[in-house]
Amino acid sequence: MYTVIGATKSRAFRVMWMLEELGQAYEHIPAAARSDEARRYNPSGKIPALKDGDEVLTDSVAIMTYLADKHGKLTAPAGTPARARQDALTFWLIDEFDAVLWAAAKHSFVFPEEQRVPQVKDSLKAEFKRAAAILSERLDGPFLMGDEITLPDLLALHCINWSIGANFPRVDDRLGQWARKMRERPAYIAAQSRDAAA
Incomplete structure (x- = not known):
């Protein structure tokens, strides 16, 4: 059984x-970032981490790619043009969505107050709107990749929610309607219910 380490309202949700x-069973440890519990699995204290047997993996997108490849679902096969296109979209989402949101978070509550530059958030919001x-x-x-749900769908919706x-x-x-349909998926609702249980 897998173990997911990280608060539900974080990248662990992905x-x-x-x-x-x-359809994989997992335990959930709702550890906060930089907590002692998070550092047990990742010395940097960053979340999420995934425990698979004796292996501990970090970085949400790396974990998602590992799981998709391991189970042969939510991904195009490695070494195919379809996978290259999927990876291109995944990397684009990391650069244009995730990184922009993370930069805003750093200037809102992550950095010490004296290092925050709140004015940068206006340009980040404009960049997100363009993307x-x-x-x-x-x-x-x-x-996003056509007729089947893939990793980029999960990543994109998480960023839109964020x-x-x-x-x-x-x-x-158009994107809002897509997002609403994604939030209606039973698997999304099941993952969200872990928050209430925690």
């Missing part, structure tokens, strides 16, 4: 949702 989509418009434009089908909590601009109606 891993939990993926495990639910994969969200691009993502909406490329949406062609029920999922953007709402961070008071970033709302995504357009």
